[in-house]
Amino acid sequence: MIFKKYNTNLFVLALVIVVALVPIIITAFEVIFTDNKSVIFLGNYHPKVTILVISYYILLFGVGVFWFTKQLIAIAQLKNEKAKAELMLLKSQVNPHFFFNTLNNLYGLVAKDTKKAQELILKLSDMMRYSIYEGEKEIVTLEEEIDYLKNYFELHQMRYHKNIVIHFNADIDENCKVVPLLFIILLENSFKHGVETLRENAFVKVDVVSDKNEIRFTIENNFGISNNEENKSGVGLKNLKRRLELIYPNKHKLSFSITENVYKVQLILNQL
Structure with a gap:
């Protein structure tokens, strides 16, 4: 069926081209094979025929412009759909290992400290709910994203059996919007590599x-023995860089620096 439709379209296109070339072929024939030193295009035709042919060429030009524009739009839509599909895939890759690790910790904690395990489950539930439902949105408030990061901090403080000094400062415009699940990758790296x-x-x-x-x-974050090259080029950061390229093209700046044993990352986003 598709092959038949393709052949029909090809036949129609060929017919249109042939009809369009007839006056040009006739004129070229008169120039080459007659004694006329010059030939006026459509000069020997009846005025009505001339008007009809010129109108046909104008129509053909219009159809050509329409077809070309339609192809450009189709290509743009295809690229947009491809970018959306890639973004969905990248989002789905954000922090699954963190959830698996936390669940493994919960398995051992349930028998030892039921109350703490229940608190961990509630925190983990809140984070998973945000990742699944808010993470699907194209944009969220910066305040919501910060609350998600704070839950991450609290969950880690409950998980680890050591003191962690955490400083969290937020001075934000309450109307500010951001794409969800961008900062969490940087926060995860600070714990994993720090x-x-x-x-x-x-x-x-x-x-x-x-x-x-x-x-x-x-x-x-400070760090001990760590592969800093992996910290700069791991899977999570590749994911983040690709998402930034797709969502904030030429509207972001991501920088890294190391001073002694302190690792620093800064991400600047221009408002969408």
């Missing part, structure tokens, strides 16, 4: 500032 490499004196410092023009997210 807190988890230290037995004591671990700290994580987060500073979020926003106004009507931009969002500035800064995170610092």
